[in-house]
Every structure is written in structure tokens, then in C-alpha cells.
Amino acid sequence: MSADPTAKNAKQTPLHDVHQDLGANLVDFAGYLMPLRYKSETAEHEAVRTGAGLFDLSHMGEIFLSGPGAGAALDFALVGNLSPMPVGKARYTMICAPDGGVLDDLIVYRLENETWMVVANAANAAVVRDALTDRVAGFEAEVEDRSDAYALIALQGPRAQQILEGFTDAPVAGLKYYAILAGRVAGLDALIARTGYTGEDGFEVFVAASDAVALWRALAGVEGVVPAGLAARDSLRLEAGMPLYGNELTAETSPFEAGLGRVVKLDKAVDFVGKAALAEQAKTPPGRRLVGLVARGRRAPRKGYQVVTSGGTPCGVVTSGAPSPTLGKPIAMAYLDSGVEGTDLAVDVRGRPEPVDVVDLPFYKRS
Structure with a gap:
């Protein structure tokens, strides 16, 4: 095991010792000591595309809203129309500042008629919790941060359903995308969601923090299930065109700039908050x-690199970039200035223009 020497003050997930035993390269990510890779990030990426990968997502925030006014409070606090959502469903949404900037992108689950779970990015969990606490004042609703009580393990890939069915009697085959149910997995009480951040079918399983090791070992014991780290998760979500907060989404970014205006329910x-x-x-x-x-060549555009015209004029900036194991060439997401056409553009890679082609997102979509 190798660890980031700057991560001395980082928190540990309940699976920290498991990652150490697997020889993971551990780094500080959003204040948590997380596995960047175990052996080969390319092999981990390909395992998710072709079989099944196992991720520790226990750094994510789980914030609960409960009470008869919880749905109305969420409608006021977030950009989505949450209150009509049926029990057992989930929705991708955002919490925005009054000026419209994105504070975080979220998944909201309706667990019971008056109980909702908001899953926030780890780096923004405290911001989301505090904003929700402030915004629900006056509603019959209570906010409770249960992040430390939960572990979250994701099983992603085309074999995910088959594997999970071996550990649960819950009807996961009939569970729709962006839906959730309660059940037992490997004999443990769990919330099972058909959600993910890889572009593949898969499940995210919420269990008590004390049950994390038992669940991980059960799922990881299946032949062909490959533990996967942050590097593979990033290249998978990039291929799937999924935004990452801090890259494609920031407090200075509008949902409309990011092509996500559809989640803003102005009607x-x-x-x-932020409607005006x-x-x-x-x-x-x-x-x-x-x-x-x-990219037409082999050098990968990286976050912060400038996009330039054929004359060398800056016209955009890369937000995420990496080699794509699935496409076999480097890919990136970038913000281009309005009016810039997608021909004869390049990315300035350390002083050298590397020609690129502009394409529609996502780069990869499962059949």
C-alpha cells in the first residue's frame, strides 16, 4: 500500500483496512483517504465495462429530511420538482445559490411518504447540510446528517444484477433505473438503489457503517468482481459524459451552461432559491x-488546459480529460465560448497545440 503523504488529516472510510490489505494507492480526496487504484486503473475500468467493478463510495454525504413538510421544503431548497415524486424513486437535481450558481449536484431518494434522503458529494456535504437547514426553516421538516452512520458500496457493470441477485431476495431485477428499495444483502439490512456514475447498469447499496466490511467481502468474493478506485471511476464517468463537481460544475457555473437546464423546473x-x-x-x-x-494524437488534454483556434486564440478551457480505454484515444470535456465552431481547434498541451475534434456528449453509451 502507498499513501499520499499530504493526507495525514484525512478521514477514513469504514473500508480503510480492506483497501490497505488490497494494496491500494490511497490519496486524499474531498477530505477522505480513498483508493485511487488497486493495481491497474485501466484493468479496473475495463472490468466495469465488461463485467463488474466494486467501489467504496462511503465518503458521500447522506442527509435526511423528514416530516410532513419535507417535500415542500425540498421544492423550495432545490431546483427540481421533488414533492410529486413517488416513494421508492430517485431524481438527479441541484442545489443552487441565489445567483443561480451550482452549490452541488445531488441525487434525492424518497424513502417513505415523509422521509427523503439527499446524497451529496463528499466535498460539499457540509455546504448542502447547512443550506438545507437554513432553507427548511418555516417548513414542517427536520434535517439530519447521517453521513457517518452509512457506508455506500457500488457494484457496477453488465454483471451487476446477476451478482447482486446471488445475495438478496429483494426484487432487484424489477428495480427501475433511478429507483430504490429496502432489503437485505448478504444478510445485512440495506437500501438498494439502481443508480451509478459509470455509464453502466449497476447498484449503489447503502448499509450501516459497521456492516461495510462484511458487505464488501461478500461481493468481492465473487469471481470476476474487481475492486475499482477513483481513477477508474473518473475515466468511466468521463466517457459517459457525466459532470464532476469542481470540474464541469462549480458555484460560478450555471446549469444552463453545463447543458443541464432540464433539471431546473421553472414551471x-x-x-x-435561485429561481429569479x-x-x-x-x-x-x-x-x-x-x-x-x-484528441487526434496521443497526448491527453487535462483540466485547465486552454482550447485554442487555428490562429492560437484562446476560445475555451478543458474541465476534465484523460485517455479513454474504451475509445482508445484521449478525450475531454471543455467549455467553449459561444459562437466558436467545432473545426480546426486544438488544446494547448504544455505549449504545443494538439488538434481535437468536437463531438456530442456522451462519448460512450451502453447498448
Whole structure:
């Protein structure tokens, strides 16, 4: 095992010792000591695309809202229309600042009629918790941060359903995408969600933190299940065109710039936080747009690299980039200035222009 020497103060997930035993390269990610890779990030990536990969996502935040006014409170606090969502369903949404900037992108699950779970990115969990606490004041709703009580393990890939069915009697075969149910997995009480961040079919399983090791060992004991780290998760989500907070989404980014205006429900009756600013943004084409880039050469564009015209004029910036194991060439997501056409563009890779082609997102979509 190798560890990031700057991560001395990072928190550990309940699976920390398991990662050490597997020889993971551990790094500080969002304040948690997390596995970057175990052996080969390419092999881990390919395992998810062809079989099944196992991820520790216990750094994510689980924030519960409960009470008769919880649905209405979420409608006010978030950009989505959550209150009509049936029990057992999930929805991708965002929490925005009053000026329309994205504070975090979220998945919200309705567990019971008056109980909701908001899953936030680890780096933003405290921001989301505090904003929700402030915004639900006046509603019959309570906010409780249960992040430390839960572990989250994701089983992703085309074999995920078959493997999970071997450990549960819950009807996971009939579980729709973006839905959740309670059941037992490997004899442990769990919440089973058909969600993920890889572009493949799969499940995210929430269990008590004390049950994390038992669940991991059960699933990892299946032949062909490959533990996968942050590097593979990043290349998988990049191929699938999924945004990463801090890269494609920030407090200075509008959902409309990111091509995610569809999640902003301006037609809901509630005057939600950020509505006025977002309504104005919706009237005017954004000054930049998020696009996909495919490099013609072998050098990968990286976050922060400039996109330039054939004359060398800066016209955009890369937000995420990496070699794509599935496509066999480097890919990136980038914001291009409005009006820039997708021909004769390049990325400035350490002083050298590397030609790129602009493509629609996602780069990869499972059949």
C-alpha cells in the first residue's frame, strides 16, 4: 500500500483496512483517504465495462429530511420538482445559490411518504447540510446528517444484477433505473438503489457503517468482481459524459451552461432559491457551452488546459480529460465560448497545440 503523504488529516472510510490489505494507492480526496487504484486503473475500468467493478463510495454525504413538510421544503431548497415524486424513486437535481450558481449536484431518494434522503458529494456535504437547514426553516421538516452512520458500496457493470441477485431476495431485477428499495444483502439490512456514475447498469447499496466490511467481502468474493478506485471511476464517468463537481460544475457555473437546464423546473409553483436568476439565464443563450473533445494524437488534454483556434486564440478551457480505454484515444470535456465552431481547434498541451475534434456528449453509451 502507498499513501499520499499530504493526507495525514484525512478521514477514513469504514473500508480503510480492506483497501490497505488490497494494496491500494490511497490519496486524499474531498477530505477522505480513498483508493485511487488497486493495481491497474485501466484493468479496473475495463472490468466495469465488461463485467463488474466494486467501489467504496462511503465518503458521500447522506442527509435526511423528514416530516410532513419535507417535500415542500425540498421544492423550495432545490431546483427540481421533488414533492410529486413517488416513494421508492430517485431524481438527479441541484442545489443552487441565489445567483443561480451550482452549490452541488445531488441525487434525492424518497424513502417513505415523509422521509427523503439527499446524497451529496463528499466535498460539499457540509455546504448542502447547512443550506438545507437554513432553507427548511418555516417548513414542517427536520434535517439530519447521517453521513457517518452509512457506508455506500457500488457494484457496477453488465454483471451487476446477476451478482447482486446471488445475495438478496429483494426484487432487484424489477428495480427501475433511478429507483430504490429496502432489503437485505448478504444478510445485512440495506437500501438498494439502481443508480451509478459509470455509464453502466449497476447498484449503489447503502448499509450501516459497521456492516461495510462484511458487505464488501461478500461481493468481492465473487469471481470476476474487481475492486475499482477513483481513477477508474473518473475515466468511466468521463466517457459517459457525466459532470464532476469542481470540474464541469462549480458555484460560478450555471446549469444552463453545463447543458443541464432540464433539471431546473421553472414551471413549478414554488418560488425556489435561485429561481429569479435562473429564469433570466434561461431567456438568453449562455456565453459558453459544454462539449466533448476527442484528441487526434496521443497526448491527453487535462483540466485547465486552454482550447485554442487555428490562429492560437484562446476560445475555451478543458474541465476534465484523460485517455479513454474504451475509445482508445484521449478525450475531454471543455467549455467553449459561444459562437466558436467545432473545426480546426486544438488544446494547448504544455505549449504545443494538439488538434481535437468536437463531438456530442456522451462519448460512450451502453447498448
